[in-house]
Amino acid sequence: MEDGKPVWAPHPADGFQLGTIVDIGSDSLTIEPLKQKGKTFLAAINQVFPAEDDVNKHVEDNCSLMYLNEATLLNNIRVRYSKDKIYTFVANILIAVNPYYDIPKLYSPETISQYRGRSLGTLPPHVYAIADKAYRDMKVLKMSQSIIVSGESGAGKTENTKFVLKYLTTSYGTGQDIDERIVEANPLLEAFGNAKTVRNNNSSRFGKFVEIHFNEKNAVVGGFVSHYLLEKSRICRQSKEERNYHIFYRLCAGATEDIRQKFHLSSPDTFRHAKLGPLKDPLLDDQGDFNRMSVAMKKIGLDDTEKLDLFRVVAGVLHLGNIDFEEAGSTSGGCAIKNQSSQTLEHCAELLGLEEEDLRVSLTSRVMLTSAGGAKGTVIKVPLKVEQANNARDALAKAVYSRLFDHVVTRVNQCFPFDSSANFIGVLDIAGFEYFEHNSFEQFCINYCNEKLQQFFNERILKEEQELYQREGLGVNEVHYVDNQDCIDLVEAKVLGILDILDEENRLPQPSDQHFTDTVHNKHKDHFRLTVPRKSKLAVHRNVRDDEGFIIRHFAGAVCYETTKFVEKNNDALHMSLESLVSESKDRFVRELFENSSNSKDMKQKAGKLGFISVGNKFKVGFR
Numbered sequence: 001m002e003d004g005k006p007v008w009a010p011h012p013a014d015g016f017q018l019g020t021i022v023d024i025g026s027d028s029l030t031i032e033p034l035k036q037k038g039k040t041f042l043a044a045i046n047q048v049f050p051a052e053d054d055v056n057k058h059v060e061d062n063c064s065l066m067y068l069n070e071a072t073l074l075n076n077i078r079v080r081y082s083k084d085k086i087y088t089f090v091a092n093i094l095i096a097v098n099p100y101y102d103i104p105k106l107y108s109p110e111t112i113s114q115y116r117g118r119s120l121g122t123l124p125p126h127v128y129a130i131a132d133k134a135y136r137d138m139k140v141l142k143m144s145q146s147i148i149v150s151g152e153s154g155a156g157k158t159e160n161t162k163f164v165l166k167y168l169t170t171s172y173g174t175g176q177d178i179d180e181r182i183v184e185a186n187p188l189l190e191a192f193g194n195a196k197t198v199r200n201n202n203s204s205r206f207g208k209f210v211e212i213h214f215n216e217k218n219a220v221v222g223g224f225v226s227h228y229l230l231e232k233s234r235i236c237r238q239s240k241e242e243r244n245y246h247i248f249y250r251l252c253a254g255a256t257e258d259i260r261q262k263f264h265l266s267s268p269d270t271f272r273h274a275k276l277g278p279l280k281d282p283l284l285d286d287q288g289d290f291n292r293m294s295v296a297m298k299k300i301g302l303d304d305t306e307k308l309d310l311f312r313v314v315a316g317v318l319h320l321g322n323i324d325f326e327e328a329g330s331t332s333g334g335c336a337i338k339n340q341s342s343q344t345l346e347h348c349a350e351l352l353g354l355e356e357e358d359l360r361v362s363l364t365s366r367v368m369l370t371s372a373g374g375a376k377g378t379v380i381k382v383p384l385k386v387e388q389a390n391n392a393r394d395a396l397a398k399a400v401y402s403r404l405f406d407h408v409v410t411r412v413n414q415c416f417p418f419d420s421s422a423n424f425i426g427v428l429d430i431a432g433f434e435y436f437e438h439n440s441f442e443q444f445c446i447n448y449c450n451e452k453l454q455q456f457f458n459e460r461i462l463k464e465e466q467e468l469y470q471r472e473g474l475g476v477n478e479v480h481y482v483d484n485q486d487c488i489d490l491v492e493a494k495v496l497g498i499l500d501i502l503d504e505e506n507r508l509p510q511p512s513d514q515h516f517t518d519t520v521h522n523k524h525k526d527h528f529r530l531t532v533p534r535k536s537k538l539a540v541h542r543n544v545r546d547d548e549g550f551i552i553r554h555f556a557g558a559v560c561y562e563t564t565k566f567v568e569k570n571n572d573a574l575h576m577s578l579e580s581l582v583s584e585s586k587d588r589f590v591r592e593l594f595e596n597s598s599n600s601k602d603m604k605q606k607a608g609k610l611g612f613i614s615v616g617n618k619f620k621v622g623f624r
């Protein structure tokens with residue numbers, strides 16, 4: 001840093017501030033802000049950085065800055081953002097900042113045609129430039145390519161993913177129906193897999209990898225969507241200010257009178273699973289979205305019967321949530337369905353193709369096979385307590401809805417079939433890093449995935465690039481970065497990892513969140529990445545007891561997880577009586593939802609043995 005020249009220094013409250021150094025201490029500098037003369041503040045020496053000569057000038061690629069440091073990189077993006085230039089390159093990586101409004105012409109057909117066939121860097125940074133590079137690389141290298149989209153919840157991943165799809169199908173499609181179908185599949189997926197959260201009115205609650213397939217002549221021939229675990233807990237419980245999946249509200253708001261009557265629908269506030277969060281949001285138009293979704297369904301080829309099948313099951317899940325139980329008042333210690341719920345039970349049975357009496361029995365008792373004693377293998381019916389029946393009801397709702405979502409994805413894939421393809425361009429869009437005031441098992445799983453993605457980025461960009469520089473003899477100084485393997489091990493290591501500790505807890509005769517949390521702390525007493533909530537910088541977390549939560553220091557920041565319901569949320573098992581009930585539904589569609597599940601038999605066996613199927617473990621396997 002040169003004498004008298006402006007520097008960037010981290011202000012205690014206002015981010016990096018431009019100022020001059022007025023005094024030098026042993027480990028800190030006194031900075032006088034250029035805009036607030038006299039209001040000096042202290043900053044650590046190693047966090048004060050030289051500023052560019054003209055801080056209002058911006059460059060299209062961060063790599064072209066004279067000084068490369070955290071402050072100059074951020075300032076460049078900030079200056080560009082203020083001029084509606086939301087995209088910035090870092091060599092062949094693209095940074096996008098969410099503008100939260102439609103920038104005129106940014107994604108127009110003219111802009112699409114401008115980027116066609118143009119090398120990276122010849123036009124202003126744009127997501128179209130990345131899509132075109134992927135296409136040209138696929139063509140030249142004759143290899144499939146993938147684009148990874150990563151960022152916090154609400155950063156704009158899904159929107160940019162859609163721009164990539166639109167760009168590729170418009171520029172390199174065959175002008176046939178299929179191009180439009182690939183783009184139109186999104187509203188349907190989003191209706192069933194997205195929800196309003198505190199961060200994002202249209203937050204994807206599932207991860208996806210979308211492949212656009214090309215033939216030998218490099219023209220679009222079809223697409224394929226793979227999805228990763230839908231956030232199931234949302235189906236029965238949402239945090240304050242959040243909603244369930246869009247489809248529940250859209251169906252209530254937009255269904256025709258005929259459908260409303262047939263499916264016994266009314267306003268969302270009459271349904272337990274839809275009324276928790278805000279019913280109305282000024283930015284959400286459930287009725288309009290229902291109409292748009294219906295148009296999209298038609299465009300991708302869903303006929304009326306298929307549409308009604310989907311809606312009927314959604315209505316069934318809504319009614320299921322309204323079934324209430326009370327103590328049976330007999331010596332059995334079990335429970336019964338409340339009288340007020342009898343009509344709901346009837347509706348639910350009708351919509352899901354079940355016998356009302358069978359549903360009643362399966363929700364209030366479970367069938368078990370004795371495994372010991374003289375009567376080995378005898379079927380006995382065990383009455384459920386109110387709490388257990390509530391759990392069984394919710395487990396059924398989650399199972400039915402998530403199978404329905406699997407079906408939606410499968411059905412979407414049938415809309416853009418292809419016989420063969422030469423290569424594909426894949427776009428990975430998974431739920432972004434999340435941290436709230438209160439974080440639970442969902443945030444834990446999502447952040448673990450993002451930790452894995454960050455590791456991939458570290459390996460691919462930082463490690464491999466540096467190895468290449470070394471091999472080619474470029475005297476570039478080594479860039480040190482924080483390896484996050486220790487954080488990943490903390491979560492996924494065999495036996496000692498948090499996910500395995502949680503699975504172990506689920507297998508105990510009387511699992512508890514407190515015992516699980518204590519075990520995590522005991523097994524990782526001095527782990528750099530793990531600490532007790534008391535150590536949080538935020539007062540709200542300091543009230544959380546040691547056996548009620550833990551803090552993990554993630555690559556993107558420390559997150560305090562409250563472990564209440566971790567054990568319950570980690571268990572995906574549906575008791576066998578309910579599982580067989582729905583698998584034998586009179587309704588062909590419902591029956592097939594359960595028949596078609598790829599590993600349902602395997603799962604049933606596991607659930608039978610352990611009474612437990614691990615959600616966390618599914619995440620772990622999914623992201624290997």
Ligand SMILES: Nc1ncnc2c1ncn2[C@@H]1O[C@H](COP(=O)(O)OP(=O)(O)OP(=O)(O)O)[C@@H](O)[C@H]1O
Pocket residue numbers: 098099100101102103151152153154155156157158159160199200201202203204205430431432
């Ligand atoms: N380029 C853009 N132009 C205009 N609006 C945008 C753009 N990118 C994002 N948005 C707005 O921000 C909202 C959130 O973006 P998006 O859903 O893509 O975030 P996300 O990163 O996928 O979040 P999540 O991880 O929660 O799914 C969008 O619904 C849209 O309103």
